[in-house]
Amino acid sequence: MLHSNGISVPGYGTGRGIPGAGAPDTRADTLDEDVELWGLLYLDPLLELRLLTEGPTTRAELAPGARPSGEALSSAALSLPGGAGLRGLLDAAGIGEEFPAAVAAVLTAPDGRRFLRAPTAGAGTSVLARAFVAESVRRRTDREGPAPALDGTARDAAVARIVDLLPGDPSGPEETGTHRGPVTRRVKRVAGRLALGLASAQAVKRRSALTDASHPAAGDVLLYLARGAAIREAVAQAVRTAEPPVVVLAHSLGGIASLDLLVLRPLPQVALLVTVGSQAPFLYELGALPSLEHGSPLPAHVPRWLNVYDRRDLLSYVGAGVFPGRVQDIALDSRQPFPFSHSAYWSNPELYRLLAGELP
Template sequence: MTTVVFTHGTGVREPHLGGLLAHITSGLAATAPGAHLVAYDWGGPHGARLAADGASIPAAPGAGTGRSAADPDESDETQEWARLYADPSAELATAAAGVAGHATPPGAAFPDERPRAVLLEIAARGEPGADPLAPGLHEAAAALARSPLLGPAAEALDQETLASVLARALTATVVAADIEADSPVQISGDVRDAAVAALAGRLGAAPVGTGRGPLLRMAGRPLLRLGSRYAVRRRRALTDAAHPAAGDILKYLARGEDMRQGLRDLVATLEPPVVLLGHSLGGIISLDTLISGPLPGVELLTTVGSQGPFLYETGALPSLAHPDPLPGHVPPWLNLYDRRDLLGYAAEPLFPGRAHDVTTDSRQPFPVAHSAYWGDPAVYRAIGERLP
């Protein structure tokens, strides 16, 4: 039996680690049923802590803070979803703002009656085609049924367009809640789009094939500004969530030997063959530990969304300086990165013949893409194909 030692990334602590491990165990079972997953929880004993209860964190700036990054590519659907995650009601608000009031004839149903009733049914019983969104879907549907935007939007849009807009709003609300909760696992773009299609069909639309939002493209700049406003509103929450991640990186680069030694000690207790599987900083720890000395029994290094190659190229990897080659005792290296994950880097160009890159695409915007690997079947297939 192959033992896979999973080394988590920055900021991951319980209770999130347990859920992440269960997710990876399930994913590996489909492609490597003989593998046994073991966790290296370095965050508990060695992770960063705010010793002065966050005294160094500055107060959040005012709401007038401007954008710090270039405008996103308007042709990319992932940016439309990024805006919806920032404000799930954006499309509804856009539609409601353009409606002209009119009278409903006596005895006729109001335009929002049917969608409101369906939303309440979803809140009570869910939607089988959107199971990956449970349990947050129930609360999201109930809130959307009560939204004051629903009536005006229903008057402004035809049934099919309204159904798609509501489906995207529901999906974005659930994903946004996961982002807010710092969930280490995010659904892939394909799973998201399938949920949107199922919800839109339940709400009265014909089958749809994508999650693109035409009203988002029409809205333009006002929605672009939502991203900045969203970040400012969450400044304290973002900082509180980021400090273990940023602190973990800094602590590892300054005093990482305890983390490496903990991994050595764990591997020494395991029967070979052993595979090291590291995500983000966990990949750096795994790579660095292997470079610093042989680990008997370890036959494969797998890094996912990791910055090890970048640190090596910049001269910041503790155990190996560029352009020194990988030591001969380092086993074969499988490196996976999502092209939308700005924290994932390529290893093969730096270590030709020693590292093998596999590019994935969760179709999620950054930073969701950095946690979406574990919801992407392609990741587990790539790992399963190379396990000893």
């Protein structure tokens, strides 16, 4: 039961989750569409290529000696991994190692080959660039280990650089960054009709990958609620061994455990608590926070608290409403769909700028 009508949920009841949302925000709507399309591409990197080439295609007449645009695109794409300045952008986006294999996979896939044979291939460099990057992300997230921290702004910069390196008319119908070119508008009209079915089918196909990406946070919270004392003690031990003033920086479950610890036990050496993508305010509103019943205020000994959240991170919540005057909520935007948004904080330069201004 949400005791405070969902006040801990960003945008609860508004359908948007943007602080101060009131009048329609066209720019925000465009960005939402952009993030939603990336969410589909992460599930199916070849989606745009396939939709662009659906139905019968007519081969364009070539001038004598001219190469088909798809052939030139393919040759240029194979040399992309060595492109000037591209590797640094790919590394910043977290996909540098996966990119060469991703390019080869897209170009040799049936949908990729069909796209390269189409007469519109030369006008679809942005579509091809997004396919390369989305396939790289798919390969990165399929690796064993913790979910990667992938920043959407770095991803978009890599896409823009790939488009620059591919042959095509720079004043043609595609625009990089947001998906607003005429070619992509056609894709989005079709994608809008297919989105629910595609997302459902691809989610079933990739259920293991999606589960690996999102279950640790939810599963760890349930484990903590059952056996939290040992986790709190581990945090307390780390605080005791640190030189004061101590800043506790905690992500997801760590934010729950750290807040619980600071409620239950005065630790005067802690000067600041920073929670990132945490569910602590939500658990408090549910009446499920172990250290504090709903309706009870934070004890005076709890230090200053900054709570960082992303409205696209469905595992992050806001605390100013349930703890008035005791927590400052700070919104960041990773430009990533969930579940990538839950780990994207750590690749977002805005988080480090925030911390640089707060750390003693």
